[in-house]
Structures are given as structure tokens and as C-alpha cells.
Amino acid sequence: MSNIIIDGKEIAMRFREGLKEEIAELTAAGMTPGLAVVLVGEDPASQVYVASKVKACAELGMFSQKFALPKETTQEELVALIQQLNADDKIHGILVQSPPPKHIDEEAVILNIDPRKDVDGFHPINVAKLVLEDESGFVPCTPLGCMELLKAYGIETAGKHAVVIGRSLIVGKPMAHLLMSKKANATVTVAHSRTKDLPALCRRADIIVAAVGRPEMVKADYIKPGAVVLDVGINRITDETRPRGYRIVGDVDFNDVKDHCSAITPVPGGVGPMTIALLLANTVKACRQILAASKG
Numbered sequence: 450m451s452n453i454i455i456d457g458k459e460i461a462m463r464f465r466e467g468l469k470e471e472i473a474e475l476t477a478a479g480m481t482p483g484l485a486v487v488l489v490g491e492d493p494a495s496q497v498y499v500a501s502k503v504k505a506c507a508e509l510g511m512f513s514q515k516f517a518l519p520k521e522t523t524q525e526e527l528v529a530l531i532q533q534l535n536a537d538d539k540i541h542g543i544l545v546q547s548p549p550p551k552h553i554d555e556e557a558v559i560l561n562i563d564p565r566k567d568v569d570g571f572h573p574i575n576v577a578k579l580v581l582e583d584e585s586g587f588v589p590c591t592p593l594g595c596m597e598l599l600k601a602y603g604i605e606t607a608g609k610h611a612v613v614i615g616r617s618l619i620v621g622k623p624m625a626h627l628l629m630s631k632k633a634n635a636t637v638t639v640a641h642s643r644t645k646d647l648p649a650l651c652r653r654a655d656i657i658v659a660a661v662g663r664p665e666m667v668k669a670d671y672i673k674p675g676a677v678v679l680d681v682g683i684n685r686i687t688d689e690t691r692p693r694g695y696r697i698v699g700d701v702d703f704n705d706v707k708d709h710c711s712a713i714t715p716v717p718g719g720v721g722p723m724t725i726a727l728l729l730a731n732t733v734k735a736c737r738q739i740l741a742a743s744k745g
């Protein structure tokens with residue numbers, strides 16, 4: 450069985466090169482795409498994500514601003530910052546790094562982001578646009594990245610049975626909508642923590658998208674021979690042989706599964722790099738739409 454290891458790093462790099470030209474054009478037209486990244490508290494993983502988002506903007510000639518707020522920041526203070534960013538002409542995308550400290554109501558914060566700048570695609574207006582297949586909206590970056598990987602490798606989705614494991618607002622649900630859209634035309638089953646006999650369900654899938662957050666849960670007996678497997682999971686497991694004492698694995702047991710499928714994303718280096726690339730793409734899209742609206 451031809452067995453493709455999907456190279457997310459390579460595809461993300463090519464995707465970012467494509468964006469560079471668009472960013473240069475927008476800059477020449479007087480509007481450099483700008484992203485504001487807001488971090489509340491000192492969660493180490495969030496700090497790493499925020500730093501890589503800011504760095505990626507700089508590499509492509511985009512403007513970015515990082516707001517690192519102390520963990521005691523109140524809901525009101527955070528909302529006040531969001532409103533200031535909504536009104537800021539240099540900012541076209543606003544992202545509040547998840548998860549915020551427990552005293553912050555994340556949903557209420559998201560409601561305050563101008564939907565035109567909601568590049569994470571979490572605002573109810575953008576969720577509705579995804580369901581309505583209105584392409585002016587913003588779709589969460591990770592599932593968008595998964596779709597780009599399928600496209601880059603010429604993997605057909607029309608008429609295929611896709612099983613999405615996980616029903617989160619950030620990955621599972623938007624992924625299911627993208628796959629069932631009139632553009633992709635897959636038949637989609639969404640599995641979750643209460644799904645019965647997940648291995649049997651997955652064995653009926655041509656495409657599996659795993660977004661669970663359980664290290665190496667998907668094993669070879671979940672896989673129909675020749676299926677395509679996209680692994681969204683990012684899990685830390687203890688590994689004393691590594692200098693940091695841990696390593697990152699996906700939700701799929703890569704070594705167990707890889708010889709049974711036709712294509713698979715590794716972790717790291719699969720879906721992960723696409724997430725940032727699509728965040729940049731969403732910010733460029735927001736900038737383009739705001740520029741077009743300003744011209745009436």
C-alpha cells in the first residue's frame with residue numbers, strides 16, 4: 450500500500466510563501482495586515498504559542514502586537530483592551546490565547562471581538578457563517594489547515610466517509626462542517642466521549658480526523674486499510690530519554706497505524722504547522738475585507 454507521510458511543515462512553508470505576495474500587495478495599497486495576540490497569565494505552553502505567532506507575522510512582513518497581561522487581569526480590563534483593538538486601524542485580527550485563567554468568561558470575551566477581526570473564528574457570527582457556508586466568515590485555523598493538507602496531497606473527499614473524533618468548537622465541529630460542505634461533499638460522522646464502539650465506527654471511515662487530546666488512542670484496529678488519517682492531537686508524555694523529560698505525541702499511535710493507511714500526518718510536523726499558517730491567512734483575509742469595505 451502506498452503510504453504517504455503528510456509533510457505539514459513543507460505545505461505550511463509553501464502556503465506562507467504564497468501569503469507573502471498578498472501581504473506585499475496590501476502593504477503597497479496602504480494597509481499592512483496586523484494581528485493582535487492577547488495572553489492573560491503565564492501558562493508556559495500558551496507563551497510558546499503566542500511567541501511563535503508573533504514571530505511568524507514578522508517573517509511574512511505583517512504587523513503584530515503582543516499584549517501579555519498579568520493573571521489577575523479582570524474581565525472588564527480584558528474587554529476594554531478588546532474594544533480598543535476593535536477600533537484600532539492597524540489591527541485586522543484579534544486573538545485571545547486559550548485557555549485564559551478560570552475567572553475569565555471566555556465566551557463573553559469572544560462576544561466582544563468584532564466579528565470582522567475574529568481570525569480564530571469563534572464568534573457566533575462566524576460560527577453561523579461556517580454553517581451557512583458563507584465564505585466571508587472566519588473558520589478556526591486548525592480544521593482549515595487540515596482541509597489544506599487534504600487539498601495539497603490531492604486527497605479526494607467527495608463521497609467519502611469521514612469520521613471526526615471530537616466535537617469541540619475549535620476543531621471537531623468546524624472540521625465536520627468543512628468536510629460536509631458543498632465544496633468537500635464528504636459524508637461525516639462525529640464521534641465523541643459517549644460514542645459506543647469507536648474502533649468499529651472508525652473502521653468504516655475513509656478519512657479519520659482525530660481531535661481528542663488522548664495520547665496515541667487511535668490504534669491499528671481503528672483503521673480500514675487505505676484510510677487517510679489526520680492527527681490533530683498534541684499531547685505531552687513523560688520521556689526521561691529526552692532533555693526536557695517529555696515528548697509530544699498525537700491522538701494516533703503513529704507507529705501502530707502508519708502501515709495500514711494510505712496517508713497519515715505525523716506529530717509533530719503534520720497538522721500543527723498548518724494552524725499558524727492559516728491564522729496568518731485569516732488575518733490577511735480580514736485585512737483585505739476591511740480594505741475593500743473602506744473603499745465602499
Ligand code: NAD
Pocket residue numbers: 591614615616617618619620621640641642643644647660661662663681682683684720721724
Ligand atoms: P477538547 O478537549 O475541547 O475536545 C476533545 C473532544 O474529544 C471532546 O469533544 C470529547 O467528547 C472527545 N473525546 C474525549 N474522549 C473521547 C473518547 N474516549 N472517545 C471519543 N471522543 C472522545 O479538545 P480540542 O481543543 O478539540 O483538542 C483536541 C486535541 O487537539 C488536543 O490534543 C489539542 O491539544 C489538540 N489541538 C491541536 C491543535 C493544532 O494546532 N494541531 C489545535 C487545537 C487543538
